[in-house]
Amino acid sequence: xxxxxxxxxxxxxxxxxxxxxxxxxxxxxxxxxxxxxxxxxxxxxxxxxxxxxxxxxxxxxxxxxxxxxxxxxxxxxxxxxxxxxxxxxxxxxxxxxxxxxxxxxxxxxxxxxxxxxxxxxxxxxxxxxxxxxxxxxxxxxxxxxxxxxxxxxxxxxxxxxxxxxxxxxxxxxxxxxxxxxxxxxxxxxxxxxxxxxxxxxxxxxxxxxxxxxxxxxxxxxxxxxxxxxxxxxxxxxxxxxxxxxxxxxxxxxxxxxxxxxxxxxxxxxxxxxxxxxxxxxxxxxxxxxxxxxxxxxxxxxxxxxxxxxxxxxxxxxxxxxxxxxxxxxxxxxxxxxxxxxxxxxxxxxxxxxxxxxxxxxxxxxxxxxxxxxxxxxxxxxxxxxxxxxxxxxxxxxxxxxxxxxxxxxxxxxxxxxxxxxxxxxxxxxxxxxxxxxxxxxxxxxxxxxxxxxxxxxxxxxxxxxxxxxxxxxxxxxxxxxxxxxxxxxxxxxxxxxxxxxxxxxxxxxxxxxxxxxxxxxxxxxxxxxxxxxxxxxxxxxxxxxxx
Numbered sequence: 001x002x003x004x005x006x007x008x009x010x011x012x013x014x015x016x017x018x019x020x021x022x023x024x025x026x027x028x029x030x031x032x033x034x035x036x037x038x039x040x041x042x043x044x045x046x047x048x049x050x051x052x053x054x055x056x057x058x059x060x061x062x063x064x065x066x067x068x069x070x071x072x073x074x075x076x077x078x079x080x081x082x083x084x085x086x087x088x089x090x091x092x093x094x095x096x097x098x099x100x101x102x103x104x105x106x107x108x109x110x111x112x113x114x115x116x117x118x119x120x121x122x123x124x125x126x127x128x129x130x131x132x133x134x135x136x137x138x139x140x141x142x143x144x145x146x147x148x149x150x151x152x153x154x155x156x157x158x159x160x161x162x163x164x165x166x167x168x169x170x171x172x173x174x175x176x177x178x179x180x181x182x183x184x185x186x187x188x189x190x191x192x193x194x195x196x197x198x199x200x201x202x203x204x205x206x207x208x209x210x211x212x213x214x215x216x217x218x219x220x221x222x223x224x225x226x227x228x229x230x231x232x233x234x235x236x237x238x239x240x241x242x243x244x245x246x247x248x249x250x251x252x253x254x255x256x257x258x259x260x261x262x263x264x265x266x267x268x269x270x271x272x273x274x275x276x277x278x279x280x281x282x283x284x285x286x287x288x289x290x291x292x293x294x295x296x297x298x299x300x301x302x303x304x305x306x307x308x309x310x311x312x313x314x315x316x317x318x319x320x321x322x323x324x325x326x327x328x329x330x331x332x333x334x335x336x337x338x339x340x341x342x343x344x345x346x347x348x349x350x351x352x353x354x355x356x357x358x359x360x361x362x363x364x365x366x367x368x369x370x371x372x373x374x375x376x377x378x379x380x381x382x383x384x385x386x387x388x389x390x391x392x393x394x395x396x397x398x399x400x401x402x403x404x405x406x407x408x409x410x411x412x413x414x415x416x417x418x419x420x421x422x423x424x425x426x427x428x429x430x431x432x433x434x435x436x437x438x439x440x441x442x443x444x445x446x447x448x449x450x451x452x453x454x455x456x457x458x459x460x461x462x463x464x465x466x467x468x469x470x471x472x473x474x475x476x477x478x479x480x481x482x483x484x485x486x487x488x489x490x491x492x493x494x495x496x497x498x499x500x501x502x503x504x505x506x507x508x509x510x511x512x513x514x515x516x517x518x519x520x521x522x523x524x525x526x527x528x529x530x531x532x533x534x535x536x537x538x539x540x541x542x543x544x545x546x547x
Contacts, residue, residue, distance in 0.1 A: 422434060
């Protein structure tokens with residue numbers, strides 16, 4: 001396949017993934033308007049265990065199928081590619097069924113662990129109801145992911161890209177429409193409405209399957225023809241050896257995908273009980289859980305989405321350079337990946353922290369900010385986005401240098417810290433304690449990854465430290481300007497005036513702070529050194545000479 005075609009396919013898949021994530025962030029605005037903080041909490045009680053189980057049930061095998069298919073297609077052995085696909089499909093059918101059974105029949109136990117027997121707030125029966133409804137998606141998504149992996153192994157990114165976007169659109173449309181009808185037409189309660197919202201995962205998966213089926217039928221004749229015309233002798237592999245090699249890809253690749261969900265899962269079992277223990281009512285505890293684990297988490301995801309995509313785009317190149325023993329190249333690429341995350345997410349997360357009240361209000365309105373302190377929680381939660389992004393990036397780098405098993409060790413260390421310290425921190429600091437627990441856990445995991453990278457590669461830190469200091473200085477200057485602009489705007493606008501006022505404050509502060517940050521980065525040449533290229537349009541705009 002031509003390089004340009006591969007690049008186009010990669011860009012298409014990246015764009016589709018970004019669009020899917022963006023839609024997954026935007027839909028929470030009308031969702032919050034319909035169901036409020038309580039609805040978000042109930043939705044999170046079901047979706048967190050679902051995300052964990054769906055990740056475990058796929059266990060990286062779609063990626064393994066993609067690599068296998070690409071490998072054997074490259075030598076013309078299309079029959080073995082088909083065998084790998086069928087074997088992977090069989091595994092996914094079993095793991096999907098197991099995940100469904102565990103979640104459906106374990107729903108009552110998970111619900112009891114999550115909310116206990118508190119008299120106020122959601123009952124265990126309500127939580128179990130929504131968990132059971134979301135569990136049906138496990139029957140479809142694992143097998144569906146194998147089909148996507150097969151197409152990607154054939155260097156065909158279109159089916160995955162289109163099916164991802166269609167799945168997300170159908171899920172969101174069904175979710176919002178069913179919630180609205182349940183509440184305002186059929187006059188059902190919040191529990192029923194959230195149940196429909198979680199069942200939307202199953203409906204979206206069906207839509208994705210329909211798209212993939214259309215692609216499959218249109219290409220089936222071509223696949224059958226190249227198999228019939230195959231001249232290479234098929235590889236002599238048993239089903240057992242195929243399964244063994246597929247599973248060898250699996251474990252470490254799950255780590256980065258479920259890290260956030262695992263931290264949320266610990267909050268799900270501890271946060272409400274700990275808040276009630278320090279005097280909060282069950283209703284308030286549910287609302288605070290929804291703010292931290294659902295609505296707030298969506299906001300801090302915004303700066304992470306693009307920057308992680310840009311940094312991880314270098315990981316395949318890091319892998320190639322590492323295994324070709326090109327030390328200078330892979331050290332440069334690792335440095336650049338980490339610097340991109342720092343350069344983009346550090347100022348963005350600090351900006352969100354400084355505008356915590358405005359950010360939450362712009363998305364969801366001022367009520368939770370005024371009554372529950374949601375803005376203060378956002379102020380503390382926003383910087384954690386940088387830790388999550390650095391953990392994801394460093395874990396992927398470890399995979400690229402064949403140290404992926406250490407990601408499991410670092411994640412385990414972080415999880416143990418979260419388990420041991422979460423309740424004491426909540427007792428000491430209230431809802432903020434759950435955020436501090438997550439920051440501590442992700443920080444430990446991230447630092448562990450850094451240390452492993454440094455000692456495994458004898459990684460030189462001088463350039464990274466120098467540029468990090470420069471980023472910190474520019475971020476501090478930006479922060480002073482944002483505070484000043486916010487103070488001046490405060491004479492005429494306040495987040496308490498509603499979503500429009502909060503949005504105006506954010507846009508003005510972001511424009512002033514962002515412009516100054518980028519200008520400083522450009523004038524100092526930090527911008528082009530981090531991104532790796534001259535910024536042509538800025539050169540023309542500011543008339544900087546080349547050279």
